[in-house]
Amino acid sequence: MEEKYIKHRYEPILPSKNEWPVVKLARERKEFVKKVAELAEERILSQTGNNPEILREELETTLYREKLRVKQNPWVVDPDDEGEFWGEVKSSLLTVNAESKKVSRFEGYKSVLNKITNRYAEEIASNFKATHYKFTRSVVTYGFSRLLNAARVKGFKSLFSNQFSLQDKIQITGETEQIRDLATKGTIVMVPTHFSNLDSILIGWIISVLGLPPFIYGAGLNLFNISIFAYFMNALGAYKVDRRKKNLMYLETLKTYSKEAIQFGCHSLFFPGGTRSRSGMIESRVKLGLLSTAIEAQRANYQAGITDISGKIFIVPVTINYHFVLEAPGLIRDHLSITGQERYYKENDEFSSSYKISKFLVKFFTKGSDISVSIGKAMDVLGNYVDKDGRTIDKNGRQIDTSDYFTSDGVVTIDTQREEEYTNMLGKRIVEEFHKINRVFSSHLVAFTAFELIKSENKKLDLFELLRLPEEDLVIDYEVFKESCQRVLTTVYELKAQGLINTAPHLNTTIDEIILHGMDNVGMYHAKRPLIQDENGAITTQDMSLLYFYHNRLTGYGLEKLF
Amino acid sequence: MDLKNSSKKEKVIGVIGVGSFGTVIANMLAEKSQVIVYSRKAEVVAEINSVHTAQGKELSKSIKATVDPEEICQQCEVLFFMIPSSAFQEVVRTFAPFLFPYHLIIHGTKGLSLNLDPGESLETVKKIRRSQILTMSEVILQETVAVRVGCLAGPNLSKELTKGQPAATVIASKYNEVILEGQRLLRSEKFQVYGNSDIIGVELSGVLKNIIAIAAGALAGLGLGENAKGLLISRGMVEMVHLSNALGGSVKSVFGLAGIGDLVTTCNSVDSRNYTVGFRLAKGETLAEILDDMEEVAEGINTVRIIKGFLETSQLRAPITENLYRVLFEDLEIEEALQFLMKYPFSVDVDFV
Numbered sequence: 057m058e059e060k061y062i063k064h065r066y067e068p069i070l071p072s073k074n075e076w077p078v079v080k081l082a083r084e085r086k087e088f089v090k091k092v093a094e095l096a097e098e099r100i101l102s103q104t105g106n107n108p109e110i111l112r113e114e115l116e117t118t119l120y121r122e123k124l125r126v127k128q129n130p131w132v133v134d135p136d137d138e139g140e141f142w143g144e145v146k147s148s149l150l151t152v153n154a155e156s157k158k159v160s161r162f163e164g165y166k167s168v169l170n171k172i173t174n175r176y177a178e179e180i181a182s183n184f185k186a187t188h189y190k191f192t193r194s195v196v197t198y199g200f201s202r203l204l205n206a207a208r209v210k211g212f213k214s215l216f217s218n219q220f221s222l223q224d225k226i227q228i229t230g231e232t233e234q235i236r237d238l239a240t241k242g243t244i245v246m247v248p249t250h251f252s253n254l255d256s257i258l259i260g261w262i263i264s265v266l267g268l269p270p271f272i273y274g275a276g277l278n279l280f281n282i283s284i285f286a287y288f289m290n291a292l293g294a295y296k297v298d299r300r301k302k303n304l305m306y307l308e309t310l311k312t313y314s315k316e317a318i319q320f321g322c323h324s325l326f327f328p329g330g331t332r333s334r335s336g337m338i339e340s341r342v343k344l345g346l347l348s349t350a351i352e353a354q355r356a357n358y359q360a361g362i363t364d365i366s367g368k369i370f371i372v373p374v375t376i377n378y379h380f381v382l383e384a385p386g387l388i389r390d391h392l393s394i395t396g397q398e399r400y401y402k403e404n405d406e407f408s409s410s411y412k413i414s415k416f417l418v419k420f421f422t423k424g425s426d427i428s429v430s431i432g433k434a435m436d437v438l439g440n441y442v443d444k445d446g447r448t449i450d451k452n453g454r455q456i457d458t459s460d461y462f463t464s465d466g467v468v469t470i471d472t473q474r475e476e477e478y479t480n481m482l483g484k485r486i487v488e489e490f491h492k493i494n495r496v497f498s499s500h501l502v503a504f505t506a507f508e509l510i511k512s513e514n515k516k517l518d519l520f521e522l523l524r525l526p527e528e529d530l531v532i533d534y535e536v537f538k539e540s541c542q543r544v545l546t547t548v549y550e551l552k553a554q555g556l557i558n559t560a561p562h563l564n565t566t567i568d569e570i571i572l573h574g575m576d577n578v579g580m581y582h583a584k585r586p587l588i589q590d591e592n593g594a595i596t597t598q599d600m601s602l603l604y605f606y607h608n609r610l611t612g613y614g615l616e617k618l619f
Numbered sequence: 620m621d622l623k624n625s626s627k628k629e630k631v632i633g634v635i636g637v638g639s640f641g642t643v644i645a646n647m648l649a650e651k652s653q654v655i656v657y658s659r660k661a662e663v664v665a666e667i668n669s670v671h672t673a674q675g676k677e678l679s680k681s682i683k684a685t686v687d688p689e690e691i692c693q694q695c696e697v698l699f700f701m702i703p704s705s706a707f708q709e710v711v712r713t714f715a716p717f718l719f720p721y722h723l724i725i726h727g728t729k730g731l732s733l734n735l736d737p738g739e740s741l742e743t744v745k746k747i748r749r750s751q752i753l754t755m756s757e758v759i760l761q762e763t764v765a766v767r768v769g770c771l772a773g774p775n776l777s778k779e780l781t782k783g784q785p786a787a788t789v790i791a792s793k794y795n796e797v798i799l800e801g802q803r804l805l806r807s808e809k810f811q812v813y814g815n816s817d818i819i820g821v822e823l824s825g826v827l828k829n830i831i832a833i834a835a836g837a838l839a840g841l842g843l844g845e846n847a848k849g850l851l852i853s854r855g856m857v858e859m860v861h862l863s864n865a866l867g868g869s870v871k872s873v874f875g876l877a878g879i880g881d882l883v884t885t886c887n888s889v890d891s892r893n894y895t896v897g898f899r900l901a902k903g904e905t906l907a908e909i910l911d912d913m914e915e916v917a918e919g920i921n922t923v924r925i926i927k928g929f930l931e932t933s934q935l936r937a938p939i940t941e942n943l944y945r946v947l948f949e950d951l952e953i954e955e956a957l958q959f960l961m962k963y964p965f966s967v968d969v970d971f972v
Contacts, residue, residue, distance in 0.1 A: 438720070438766075450764045452715065460720035461766065464796065465630070465696065473795045474767075481766070 066232075066267030069240050071187045076269035077321040078293045082184040082204045092316055093177040096309040097170055103304070108162040112153070115168055118303040119145055125300050133280040141175065169305065176309040180295050182272060188291035193264050196257065226258065230431035230493060232266055235372050238434055238446055239268050241365045243321055245270060245350045246487055248374035249338055249494075250327040250379045253279065259325060259374070260292040262429055272317055273325035274310070274346065299331075310351050318353035318369060326350075328486055332383065334391035336608035338375070338490050342483040344476075351475050351482065354437045358459045358468045365446045368458070371439070371482065373432035373489040377560070379499040379577035381605075388605040392523070428560055430493040438478060439485025460495055491612060498574030503606035504615065505541045506532060506587055506595055512619040523600045532595040542567050543618050546611075551613060578606055629653055632804060633695035635710065637663060637673040637684075638915055639777040640727055641701030647780070648699070648804055649679035656684045657691045659710075676781075692717035697725070697800060699771070700759070703916045704730025707755055711762045720761045725790065725801055727771040728755045729825035730918040731925050741921075747928030749866060749924045754822040768816055769797035772825035772877035774884035776891065780810075787811035791821035820868030824878035827862055828885055829893045829919030830926065830940050831855030835886035837893035837946075837953055840901025851939075852886055858937050860971045862926065865935055868959055870971060893919035900946065901953050923947060938963045 073079050081088060104110040119142060126138050145168060154163030238244060248259055256275055263271055274297040280286040295313060298306070318324055330343035350369055357367035381387070433441050436448045436458045443449050450456050461478065462468045509532050514522060545567065551557045563570055575595075579586040584599035586606050597603045634645040635657045648654050658664050658673070667673050667684035685691055691698070692714060702710050707728055717733045718724075732740060732753040744751070753761065756768045769792030772935050780786055790801035790812055798814035806812045815821050833856065859882070860873050872878055889898075896917045899909045906920070927944040930937055942959055945951035 440764075454716065456719060456764055458720075463721040471794075472798055477793050478766075 065265055066236060068267040069236055070269050073269075076186070076325065078182075078184050078270045078272055080188050081272075081317065081320055081322055082182075082186075082374065085181060088316070088320070089177045089181050090174070092181075092309065092313045093173040095316065096173040096177065097166070097303075099312060100169060100173070100305060101309050103308070106162075108158060108165055111162070111165045111169065112149075114304050115145075115149060115165060115172075118172065118305050119149065121303050122301070129300055130383075131278065131281055133277060133286070136181075143171065160334070163358070168494075172305050172513040173309050176301075176306050177313060180297070180310055180313050182293055182295040182400055183290045184270070185291065188287070189270055189293070190287055192291035196261055197264075205281055205371055217590075224260070225426060227426065227428040228262060228265065228431065229495075230374075230426065231372075231433050232431055234434055234444060235431055236266055236268065236371050237444060238442070239323060240447055241367040242370055243318055243353075244268075244271070244323040244370050244372055244434075244480060245318065246323070246325040246372045247328045247342075247347075248325070249376055249490055250332050251327050251336070251376065251378060251387075252332060252383055253375055254382070255327070255332075256292070256294070257288060258376065258427070258429070260288075263325075268323065271323040271325045273327075274314070277332070288601065307345065311345060311352075314346050315349040315353045315356070318350060319356055324350075328483065332387060334394065336381070336384065336388065336391075336605035337611050338487075338494055338609065340487060340612060342486055344479045344483055347482060347486075348475060348479040351437045351478050354458070355462045355470065358462055359470075359542070363459055368436040368446055369437050369438060370446065371486065372434050373486050373493065375430050375432070375490055375494045377428045377495045377497055377500075378428070379497055380428065380580050380582075382581070384579060384602055384605050385582065385599075387532045388601045391605075392520070392601060395519075396505070415605045426560075426562075428495050430495055430558060432493045433488045435485065435489070437482060440483050492556055493558055494609075495560045496563065496610065497560050497577070497580035498562055498570045499606060500574075500609045501544060501548070501563070502539060502571055502574035502587055503578050503603055504610040505537065505544050506597065507603050507607035508544075508616060508619040509537065510597075510600075519604075523604065525600065527596070530596050530600065531590070534589075534593050534595060537595045538567060538571060540619070541571055544615055545570070547618060548613075557613060623927060630696065631655055631694045633691045633698040635691070635700045635714070636702035637667070637676075637678075638701060638703065639676065641699075642673050642676045642678060643775075643777045643780045643813065644681055644699055644701055644727060644805075646677075646679050647807070647810060649682050650807060650909045652804060654679070654682045655691050655918060656682055657688065657693060658684060658686065661686055664863060673946055675795055688714045689717045692719075692722070693764050696721060697804070697806040700724060700726040700728065700755070701843070702728060704728050704732055704755065704918055704921065705916060708753075708758055708762065711758055713765045718765045722765045723767045723769075723770040723797055723800060724759055724763075724765050725792075725797065726755045726759065728918075729772060729822075729829060730755070731826055731922055732758050733925065734761070741924055741928070745928060746931040747925060748760045748932050749929070752866065752925060754819060754826070755817050756822060760872070767794050767797050768792060768818070768824050769794070769801060770825075771801070771882045772821050772881065774814075774876065775883045776884065776888055778890050782808055785809045785811075787813060787876055787880075788815045789815050789821055789875060791815040791818040791872075791877070791938055793818060815872060815875060815877070816870045817869045819866070820863060820870075821875070821877045822874030823863040823866055823868040824859065824873050825881060826918070827926070828855075828878065828882040829917070830924050830943060831859070831882055832885040832893035833897040833900075833917075833923070834939055834943055836891075836897025836899075837888050837901040838897075838957075839894075840898040848886065852882060853887075855939055857969070857971065858939050861935055862930060862937055862940075864971075865933055866929070890921070896920065906947055906962070920947065949961065 104114060122142050126142060133385060146380060146602055148168050152161055152168065155161045155164060196553065235244060270293040272293045272295060275294040277290050277296045277298040279289055280296060297310060314324065321580055326346045328342035328347055329339035333339060350371065356368045380618055436442055438458060439449055440448045448456050448458050459468060511522060514525065548557060548559060552559055562573055575587055575589060579602055582602060584602065586602040587597055590596050631653045632648050634641055634648065637645065637656050637658050645654050645656050655785060663673060664684040664686050667678055667682065671678050671680050734751050734753045737743060756770055759765060759768050769790050771788055771790055773788035775786055778792050783841065787810065790798050792798050793816060802812040802814065824825055831851065834851055835848060838851055854871065858872055859878065860870050864870055866959050885894060888894055892913065892915060896909055896919065923940060923944050926937065930941065937959060942956040946953050948955050
């Protein structure tokens with residue numbers, strides 16, 4: 057608790073909103089959408105080898121899947137004319153198929169493709185409005201801090217007190233100066249871990265506290281189903297990602313949008329895990345689709361001859377640490393049913409109504425459950441660290457030129473296969489950085505220890521059998537528990553000394569206090585608590601799956617070997 | 620004089636190390652490109668530049684030599700590392716300060732390195748985890764910023780290549796670019812070049828086959844016949860498949876040119892160093908005596924030790940490697956090892972496809 061958190065608000069790095077890249081982009085939205093659609097079309101054509109037959113197949117596959125989606129899985133946010141649009145696509149395809157000349161068939165397919173990419177690009181593009189952004193930001197900040205003060209400062213005046221600010225609740229640590237600095241010079245791509253739907257709003261708020269102009273980011277279209285979320289998302293510069301659409305045309309349009317926006321100079325944000333971590337583990341693999349667009353944009357900048365820092369793209373990993381993840385019960389259920397392959401997996405959404413969200417927010421701000429956000433060191437698109445001037449530094453401390461990675465025979469070349477490998481490398485580096493900047497909370501520690509103790513008592517059982525253990529087998533003696541917690545903590549500190557993990561300041565106290573703190577906080581608002589102390593002082597759980605979820609946060613460090 | 624030619628400068632290719640294989644590759648490259656070779660020894664460099672031989676082996680007249688790693692890195696975008704595994708790490712470290720991400724590196728070393736903490740050595744650590752073993756491409760990736768890395772493996776006995784007899788090789792890399800460049804530089808009427816994206820699998824195939832080659836030499840030294848050799852090659856391949864798989868290679872690559880192709884060649888060749896080690900062991904010489912008068916390293920010996928250490932940390936059994944280890948380092952009689960292997964319960968013929 058002696059550690060200094062960022063308490064003040066930073067001065068904005070670009071005071072005038074007209075200079076914000078995202079505002080510039082919004083101003084040119086129409087042209088931008090058109091450009092994206094055209095470029096996406098080109099990409100698809102080159103991927104199909106300019107072969108009319110392959111293109112036709114892709115178009116028909118897309119049509120089939122889209123019609124099926126419209127029928128089977130409609131969402132509130134879907135436009136009303138969807139059925140109509142795909143009906144038209146169908147009839148134009150039929151007309152084109154009947155054409156006898158190959159050349160005119162190809163032209164016909166291309167015009168259908170053009171319609172589709174235009175529609176997708178329009179759908180994906182964000183509706184950023186600076187006025188909405190400002191309003192949202194003040195609502196979030198003002199509203200949240202009112203709630204917070206109302207809960208913590210007693211008495212009538214509490215509603216007007218400014219004793220606690222949001223930054224007491226949400227602690228920001230790490231390389232904040234570097235990200236601010238680099239954001240004025242080049243383009244930032246922020247890659248946070250993803251555990252909760254709250255992350256999107258939280259990150260938006262962090263970005264504003266750091267004085268950075270708004271980032272654009274892909275938010276799941278499902279979030280736009282809820283009007284209040286849709287408003288926030290649009291205000292924060294979100295573009296839409298529809299996970300139901302897995303066809304080539306959509307994916308290529310989406311990637312083009314992201315790449316072009318980065319090249320435009322918009323700071324971007326991807327959740328590299330793709331979706332919330334179902335298991336509660338830190339992402340161990342990342343989705344490479346959007347990440348590849350950062351690499352592509354970097355290469356394209358070099359190709360265009362922008363070799364100075366203004367064309368450089370910086371990857372900044374961020375971890376968000378919670379004591380409590382609202383959606384945990386649903387997430388872990390999904391995870392178990394996927395890994396156990398017990399039943400069909402269906403995306404379900406605890407943030408399904410505005411009421412539930414508001415209830416959660418009130419709970420969150422009125423009771424003590426801290427969140428910490430660690431900003432990692434900036435890297436180039438190959439995962440090398442950069443110095444304060446954005447220059448790439450290799451592992452031996454030598455300055456190198458990122459453009460060398462894209463050079464063959466002295467010129468920057470396009471090699472998609474090479475860039476795929478680079479994307480893999482970057483993905484691995486991001487995962488490594490996540491583990492390094494991850495901050496251990498007391499709640500992670502107790503959950504990890506308790507679960508591992510139960511597991512080591514029942515060595516012969518597999519995970520699913522463990523989760524079904526009867527209550528009486530789930531009791532851990534306090535002294536044993538304490539001793540094990542201490543062991544894990546010691547190892548955590550050893551890892552920390554090697555720079556492989558980080559810890560929250562509330563761990564700088566006695567082990568009894570840490571356990572108490574952890575027990576109080578771990579999954580504190582769940583109906584069934586992952587860990588409780590029974591009347592004899594022994595440790596037990598009310599929900600083994602939840603305990604597993606919170607335990608998972610500390611997997612991937614080899615700490616299991618202690619048991 | 621010709622504008623077109625002078626505007627597009629011809630690529631210079633670098634070869635690091637002029638052992639027997641390095642010399643052959645340098646000569647093959649020199650058929651199409653300008654080549655510079657690197658040697659640590661000043662007298663070898665002088666020998667090459669004056670009389671065009673490297674330790675007695677003939678080198679093409681157009682090949683220049685240097686002792687300066689910086690010079691060769693500056694002039695060449697493509698570098699072939701042809702050095703024994705025992706010196707590999709050290710040489711790569713010497714080169715690291717001059718290598719950049721645009722360099723393309725292909726190595727032809729069929730051995731393993733260890734990634735140990737300072738103060739540790741193969742003698743002090745008995746158990747070796749996968750993370751402590753490095754293939755040569757992993758050494759390059761760990762020590763340098765070069766990423767476009769490939770390896771060269773296959774049945775390529777230097778003696779036969781020098782004579783210009785037909786042969787083929789595999790270039791393995793995660794990057795198509797590296798494979799294509801390697802093919803462009805090396806392919807000729809007499810030399811076919813295949814590509815493979817499983818670089819770890821190809822490297823491991825080349826490494827693990829050396830173990831079996833020692834065993835094959837031993838069988839020949841004992842005067843055993845072709846039936847025994849057939850048995851060894853087939854069981855040896857099964858062992859290679861399991862080991863390669865456990866170390867991160869794909870099963871497929873063991874069936875390729877660098878695996879079964881190289882295995883058959885090495886197990887039949889009196890020109891192979893590893894085979895010779897086995898042969899002389901069976902004739903009653905000790906390992907120390909054999910090593911004493913060998914000019915170049917037999918990679919298989921070191922590989923046996925490393926793999927033995929790795930077996931201690933895995934659930935695997937590799938009877939040929941284990942028994943060979945005991946013969947080489949624990950004074951087990953070679954006849955006894957053979958007896959043991961004949962009694963070993965290999966009940967299933969093929970258990971990996």
